[in-house]
Amino acid sequence: MTDLILANEGVIRLSVFLGVLVLMAVWEVAAPRRRIDIPRVIRWSNNLGVVVIDTILVRLTFPVVAVGLALMAQRNGWGLFNIIEAPGWLAILVSVILLDFVIYLQHVLFHFVPALWRLHRMHHADLAIDVTTGLRFHPLEILLSMAIKLAAVLALGPPAVAVLIFEVLLNGLAMFNHSNIRLPAPVDRLMRLFVVTPDMHRVHHSVDPKETDSNFGFNLTWWDRLLGTYIAQPAKGHEGMDIGIEQFRTTRELWLDKMLTQPLRGPASGVDHRVGNRDDF
Numbered sequence: 666m667t668d669l670i671l672a673n674e675g676v677i678r679l680s681v682f683l684g685v686l687v688l689m690a691v692w693e694v695a696a697p698r699r700r701i702d703i704p705r706v707i708r709w710s711n712n713l714g715v716v717v718i719d720t721i722l723v724r725l726t727f728p729v730v731a732v733g734l735a736l737m738a739q740r741n742g743w744g745l746f747n748i749i750e751a752p753g754w755l756a757i758l759v760s761v762i763l764l765d766f767v768i769y770l771q772h773v774l775f776h777f778v779p780a781l782w783r784l785h786r787m788h789h790a791d792l793a794i795d796v797t798t799g800l801r802f803h804p805l806e807i808l809l810s811m812a813i814k815l816a817a818v819l820a821l822g823p824p825a826v827a828v829l830i831f832e833v834l835l836n837g838l839a840m841f842n843h844s845n846i847r848l849p850a851p852v853d854r855l856m857r858l859f860v861v862t863p864d865m866h867r868v869h870h871s872v873d874p875k876e877t878d879s880n881f882g883f884n885l886t887w888w889d890r891l892l893g894t895y896i897a898q899p900a901k902g903h904e905g906m907d908i909g910i911e912q913f914r915t916t917r918e919l920w921l922d923k924m925l926t927q928p929l930r931g932p933a934s935g936v937d938h939r940v941g942n943r944d945d946f
Contacts, residue, residue, distance in 0.1 A: 667826050674732055674829055678836070685837045689796035689844040696847045698863065699904055701793040703916060711921045712797035718925075719807040726808055727815070731832060734818050735825040744822020753824065760823030762885070764831045767817045769888040771810060772881040783928040784809070789877065790913040790927060794870050799843030803928065838884050842866040857886050868899045872907040876900070 670677065723730065729737065738744045746756045775785035784806040791798045802810075818828060842861045853862050861882050869880040879896040882889050889895035899906040912931055917923060 667824075671732065671736070671825055671829065677829070678833060681833050681837050682840075685840045686796060689840055689846065692846045693795055693844055698845050698847045698867075699793075701795065701845060703793055703919070707916065707919055708791070708793065708795070709797050711919055711924065712791070712801045714921045715802065715804070715924065716800045719802065719804050722804050722808060723811055727811060730811065731814050731818050731828045732825050734815055735823055735828045738819060738822045739825065742822075744819055746824065747822035757824050757827040757830065760821055760827035761831045761834070763821060764814075764817060764823065764828070765835075765882075765884045766888060767813065768835065768884075769882050771813050772883070773894070775806065776878060776881070779933040781806075781809075783933050786910055786912070786933075787924050787927045789870060789910050790918060790924070791870075792909045792914065792916070792919065793845070794843055794867055794908050795845040796840045796843060798870070799839040799841075801924075803925070805928070834884055842883065859886060860884060861886055864898070864903060867903060867906075867908075868896050870908050871899050872909055872911060873900065876906075877910070 739747055742748065746760065751759075775781040784803045787803040788798070788801055788806075791801055823831075838860060842863050843866060844863050846863055848856070848862060848864065853864050856862050857865050861880070861884060865880055865886065866883075868876050871877055876896055876899055879894050880889055881894055886895070901907075913923075913927060918927070
């Protein structure tokens with residue numbers, strides 16, 4: 666069964682990606698959380714354009730990606746779970762949880778290191794938040810993220826199926842928790858005991874720096890709660906909060922060419938409130 670799943674990795678990942686994208690897009694139309702006045706054609710065409718560039722660059726840059734590296738590590742006995750003996754189900758469960766923690770730490774790092782924030786702020790510069798925001802990451806950030814993920818796979822030696830499960834969850838839940846959908850309050854409260862909900866993650870996209878530096882998780886909510894980065898609700902409420910960052914607030918900045926050059930323009934002002942004036946970055 667595992668071999669069959671791994672043999673169809675590409676089909677599984679593409680199916681989940683398209684399925685979640687379409688489901689969330691329809692849900693956003695049927696039950697939106699916030700009104701979005703920017704034409705969808707502008708944001709969607711440019712946000713999805715970034716996805717195409719990201720995918721091409723990853724394929725050209727890395728001869729092997731995470732699932733393939735996990736298989737290689739297994740064959741060569743690299744990494745923790747290829748050294749110690751553990752039941753298969755436990756290795757899969759712990760690997761998924763630890764990989765999620767690595768992504769949480771990476772996300773924090775990209776907020777607090779000025780040079781990395783320059784890359785990551787493109788994700789935050791979206792003036793609205795919906796399912797496509799969960800896919801909008803600068804190509805250089807995607808390459809660095811992939812390098813970190815590959816290093817984690819080498820260190821952990823997780824089962825290849827665990828890596829596939831993690832990657833599918835990360836991609837699908839990132840689209841889900843960026844979606845502009847309305848969940849009943851009791852459902853949201855119950856879900857966010859375990860997974861990041863749209864209302865929880867939306868706080869992270871607030872223009873308020875304190876709220877920007879909260880709710881870093883993409884999958885599990887535990888890391889934010891345990892490490893003190895959890896904020897339950899935005900100060901101005903979900904309808905009243907401003908989305909984005911202070912630097913790039915024109916519709917023209919939503920176009921692909923402007924998005925890709927944002928790391929080169931202006932000071933890394935998104936971190937000034939944390940580490941002092943860092944205009945030299």
